Amino acid sequence: xxxxxxxxxxxxxxxxxxxxxxxxxxxxxxxxxxxxxxxxxxxxxxxxxxxxxxxxxxxxxxxxxxxxxxxxxxxxxxxxxxxxxxxxxxxxxxxxxxxxxxxxxxxxxxxxxxxxxxxxxxxxxxxxxxxxxxxxxxxxxxxxxxxxxxxxxxxxxxxxxxxxxxxxxxxxxxxxxxxxxxxxxxxxxxxxxxxxxxxxxxxxxxxxxxxxxxxxxxxxxxxxxxxxxxxxxxxxxxxxxxxxxxxxxxxxxxxxxxxxxxxxxxxxxxxxxxxxxxxxxxxxxxxxxxxxxxxxxxxxxxxxxxxxxxxxxxxxxxxxxxxxxxxxxxxxxxxxxxxxxxxxxxxxxxxxxxxxxxxxxxxx
Amino acid sequence: xxxxxxxxxxxxxxxxxxxxxxxxxxxxxxxxxxxxxxxxxxxxxxxxxxxxxxxxxxxxxxxxxxxxxxxxxxxxxxxxxxxxxxxxxxxxxxxxxxxxxxxxxxxxxxxxxxxxxxxxxxxxxxxxxxxxxxxxxxxxxxxxxxxxxxxxxxxxxxxxxxxxxxxxxxxxxxxxxxxxxxxxxxxxxxxxxxxxxxxxxxxxxxxxxxxxxxxxxxxxxxxxxxxxxxxxxxxxxxxxxxxxxxxxxxxxxxxxxxxxxxxxxxxxxxxxxxxxxxxxxxxxxxxxxxxxxxxxxxxxxxxxxxxxxxxxxxxxxxxxxxxxxxxxxxxxxxxxxxxxxxxxxxxxxxxxxxxxxxxxxxxxxxxxxxxxxxxxxxxxxxxxxxxxxxxxxxxxxxxxxxxxxxxxxxxxxxxxxxxxxxxxxxxxxxxxxxxxxxxxxxxxxxxx
Ligand code: SF4
Ligand code: SF4
Numbered sequence: 159x160x161x162x163x164x165x166x167x168x169x170x171x172x173x174x175x176x177x178x179x180x181x182x183x184x185x186x187x188x189x190x191x192x193x194x195x196x197x198x199x200x201x202x203x204x205x206x207x208x209x210x211x212x213x214x215x216x217x218x219x220x221x222x223x224x225x226x227x228x229x230x231x232x233x234x235x236x237x238x239x240x241x242x243x244x245x246x247x248x249x250x251x252x253x254x255x256x257x258x259x260x261x262x263x264x265x266x267x268x269x270x271x272x273x274x275x276x277x278x279x280x281x282x283x284x285x286x287x288x289x290x291x292x293x294x295x296x297x298x299x300x301x302x303x304x305x306x307x308x309x310x311x312x313x314x315x316x317x318x319x320x321x322x323x324x325x326x327x328x329x330x331x332x333x334x335x336x337x338x339x340x341x342x343x344x345x346x347x348x349x350x351x352x353x354x355x356x357x358x359x360x361x362x363x364x365x366x367x368x369x370x371x372x373x374x375x376x377x378x379x380x381x382x383x384x385x386x387x388x389x390x391x392x393x394x395x396x397x398x399x400x401x402x403x404x405x406x407x408x409x410x411x412x413x414x415x416x417x418x419x420x421x422x423x424x425x426x427x428x429x430x431x432x433x434x435x436x437x438x439x440x441x442x443x444x445x446x447x448x449x450x451x452x453x454x455x456x457x458x459x460x461x462x463x464x465x466x467x468x469x470x471x472x473x474x475x476x477x478x479x480x481x482x483x484x485x486x487x488x489x490x491x492x493x494x495x496x497x498x499x500x501x502x503x504x505x506x507x508x509x510x511x512x513x514x515x516x517x518x519x520x521x522x
Numbered sequence: 523x524x525x526x527x528x529x530x531x532x533x534x535x536x537x538x539x540x541x542x543x544x545x546x547x548x549x550x551x552x553x554x555x556x557x558x559x560x561x562x563x564x565x566x567x568x569x570x571x572x573x574x575x576x577x578x579x580x581x582x583x584x585x586x587x588x589x590x591x592x593x594x595x596x597x598x599x600x601x602x603x604x605x606x607x608x609x610x611x612x613x614x615x616x617x618x619x620x621x622x623x624x625x626x627x628x629x630x631x632x633x634x635x636x637x638x639x640x641x642x643x644x645x646x647x648x649x650x651x652x653x654x655x656x657x658x659x660x661x662x663x664x665x666x667x668x669x670x671x672x673x674x675x676x677x678x679x680x681x682x683x684x685x686x687x688x689x690x691x692x693x694x695x696x697x698x699x700x701x702x703x704x705x706x707x708x709x710x711x712x713x714x715x716x717x718x719x720x721x722x723x724x725x726x727x728x729x730x731x732x733x734x735x736x737x738x739x740x741x742x743x744x745x746x747x748x749x750x751x752x753x754x755x756x757x758x759x760x761x762x763x764x765x766x767x768x769x770x771x772x773x774x775x776x777x778x779x780x781x782x783x784x785x786x787x788x789x790x791x792x793x794x795x796x797x798x799x800x801x802x803x804x805x806x807x808x809x810x811x812x813x814x815x816x817x818x819x820x821x822x823x824x825x826x827x828x829x830x831x832x833x834x835x836x837x838x839x840x841x842x843x844x845x846x847x848x849x850x851x852x853x854x855x856x857x858x859x860x861x862x863x864x865x866x867x868x869x870x871x872x873x874x875x876x877x878x879x880x881x882x883x884x885x886x887x888x889x890x891x892x893x894x895x896x897x898x899x900x901x902x903x904x905x906x907x908x909x910x911x912x913x914x915x916x917x918x919x920x921x922x923x924x925x926x927x928x929x930x931x932x933x934x935x936x937x938x939x940x941x942x943x944x945x946x947x948x949x950x951x952x953x954x955x956x957x958x959x960x961x962x963x964x965x966x967x968x969x970x
Pocket of ligand 1 (some may be wrong): 675897898899900901902903904905914943946947948949950951955
């Protein structure tokens with residue numbers, strides 16, 4: 159704020175400092191009796207603000223995530239609800255404790271911790287012990303978010319990083335998927351594990367039907383299984399203009415193209431790859447995280463394509479069945495670099511080369 | 523830099539060319555302009571334009587007539603100031619203006635007679651005649667910026683001008699003076715345009731108006747259609763209403779597709795942009811020789827009892843205007859001179875109305891919405907909203923680090939302080955203030 163005060167010559171007012179006004183204005187039709195003194199608020203322009211708030215945006219994300227949550231509970235039973243509740247409460251409490259302990263302004267109200275909690279839960283398998291969830295919450299909120307300065311300052315997506323930490327620490331619990339309760343499916347292997355490479359695809363047995371993939375009747379993490387619910391939420395976010403379509407389209411599009419090429423244009427295979435695993439959840443809800451994705455549109459496109467390539471490569475050639483989290487994390491880290499190289503030209507910008515020429519010309 | 527093009531395309535596809543939708547709230551659109559009764563006194567600050575301040579040419583006790591020059595300067599970038607009422611000069615000295623600063627001014631106590639000096643319509647046969655006359659008229663851009671109009675109209679041999687853009691966009695909420703000008707004075711607008719076309723041989727004249735003013739569009743369309751004998755140069759252009767459509771560089775781009783380069787003026791791409799009220803004034807002045815002594819202002823806002831468009835002598839105090847509009851319905855919390863997006867919060871209602879003030883708005887506590895500022899969430903809305911394609915959140919960071927070089931590279935200086943970024947920021951950041959700080963940092967570094 160010190161800095162701001164120096165602008166007083168340009169902006170003749172320190173922010174929101176009410177100024178005493180000597181003398182009163184005679185009021186002819188004033189409802190109230192004339193006061194002796196009037197305080198006029200003096201602030202910098204603009205004097206109107208859009209109704210958008212951080213809390214409103216987070217609320218929209220939460221609304222968009224609700225269908226997938228219900229789908230998860232419907233598919234996996236009440237245990238899923240417990241996991242979601244533990245993660246959300248864990249994150250909110252972690253944020254609350256941090257703000258209290260560090261004597262910082264309370265930021266629980268912006269609801270971003272709720273979003274983190276939901277995303278974390280959606281990335282966990284059902285039946286993971288609650289204490290592991292709590293560790294995840296701690297990592298997400300305290301280590302990834304608050305250590306770096308809170309909302310808007312973290313370099314990586316908290317939910318994704320927490321998931322990866324859990325995956326590395328508790329590999330078996332994190333990959334112990336249960337079969338959906340609601341269906342007659344018997345296998346507890348995730349579709350991605352079943353599909354394997356394009357070569358194995360034809361021979362794959364016990365693969366859920368494509369409609370089951372859409373409805374979520376297959377093994378997987380709580381929030382990622384029901385593609386239909388995720389798409390519903392995605393449409394809501396796009397319609398509300400909370401997210402821009404660039405990242406998800408580039409992400410999913412790149413994966414689709416890559417998979418088509420790898421399978422020599424087997425569309426069914428491509429569809430399975432898109433609907434399986436955390437691709438849709440990742441592309442629409444996690445890769446689009448404001449803080450860890452580029453602001454400008456070209457940067458967003460590069461980011462999306464990068465995520466897509468990494469995911470496809472990890473799925474096809476890596477030793478891991480799933481690559482969404484890793485690819486988003488990697489691209490998160492690359493984000494500042496992407497932004498640096500994709501900074502858009504501003505209005506009327508004179509290109510460097512021409513500038514030099516002009517200068518040279520002037521000197522000559 | 524081959525990556526510039528695809529980004530432009532992507533930007534066009536995803537968000538358009540920046541700008542924001544601001545509620546229009548043109549309460550006074552249908553209020554015919556009313557003449558304010560002669561005020562008791564006027565205060566005429568010696569600087570009402572961008573450029574060098576004037577020096578008073580009268581002293582205390584002098585009797586002045588309406589239209590008499592009371593302040594002038596021998597500097598190029600300056601225009602004279604005229605008495606707006608007849609009466610006696612009661613003071614020459616510092617007064618407080620709307621932003622709280624003390625500036626030299628001439629105070630005239632009105633004798634209520636409005637005796638006018640002799641006006642002779644200027645003889646105009648060439649561009650030089652016109653610019654000289656316009657300087658003498660004291661005209662500045664009436665749209666808000668207050669840039670001396672004669673400078674815009676001065677031709678320089680290395681900058682051929684082929685286009686006149688008449689700016690009637692009026693994209694700021696509440697303000698309706700340009701709209702009333704179109705509706706009430708279309709004859710003057712037309713006459714001005716023809717005079718200018720004859721003198722400057724423009725290839726095209728584009729009248730730009732936002733699509734939320736159908737009546738103005740109808741009238742201006744008539745003007746444009748009547749232009750058969752002037753080689754059909756006049757064209758009406760309807761713009762989508764989107765703030766800041768009326769900004770000069772935006773106007774030039776929409777009207778001609780030309781981009782004004784950084785640090786340059788519309789004249790560098792062959793355009794003159796004039797506010798419609800200024801254009802109308804030119805014809806009035808050429809007919810009567812009466813200099814700029816009054817102007818139209820919108821007095822509005824939710825705690826003004828009876829919002830109006832007023833024709834007011836320059837230098838009348840804000841308080842007089844407010845009183846004439848029935849005073850306040852509730853105690854005002856914030857009073858603005860100018861529109862809500864770029865206007866200035868008034869410190870004191872005793873301040874005088876300047877040539878460039880197009881509105882006086884008063885707001886009660888229910889409509890002053892202060893969003894508490896919190897941390898930036900990097901949502902990118904400020905960048906998407908910026909018509910100049912800047913990244914305000916990045917510039918904020920750099921400004922706080924006082925990194926002048928990086929600020930320059932980020933394009934800080936092209937910011938026109940339109941406020942679109944701060945308007946759309948969900949974190950309530952005072953981004954325009956940071957932009958000003960950033961410019962200050964650059965100026966400081968340049969000064970060294
Ligand atoms: S609009 Fe506000 S919150 Fe969003 S990126 Fe810009 S400064 Fe940050
Ligand atoms: S105030 Fe400046 S940075 Fe903000 S939107 Fe307007 S031009 Fe862009």
